[in-house]
Amino acid sequence: MQKFMVVEKFKPGLMEKNYQVYNEKGRQFPAGLHYLNSWVNAEKNICFQLMESNDIKLFEQWFAKWEEFVDFELIPLDN
Template identity: 50%
Template sequence: MKKYMIVENFKPDCSSKVYQRHIDKGRMLPDGLYYLHSWLNEDKNVCFQLMETNDEELIAIWTDKWKDLIDFEVYPII
């Protein structure tokens, strides 16, 4: 499987909404997209997530569920 570093930049004043949605609904990952690990910056408004999948389209499906609160950067890891 291919690994991806997903950089989540929380939109202004949306951090608490991001955390609440995560509590209420979880990560909302589609089948076939796997969460491996994550790290937050000190301000807790940027999250770095290591993900894994064989189907890159699943990343777009997942990020679409969060795009109202988060701007995403997706980097394939080699």
């Protein structure tokens, strides 16, 4: 499986609403997209998620569910 780093930059003023949706619905990953680990920066406005999948298009589906709250950057990693 291919590994990816997802950089999530939370949009100003939407952190509370983001966590409300997260607590109600979870991460909402499509089948085939796998979470491995995550870290948040000291300012708590950027999250780094290590993930893996065999289908890069699954990220588009997942990003669409959160684009109201987060700007995403997807970085493919060497295995």
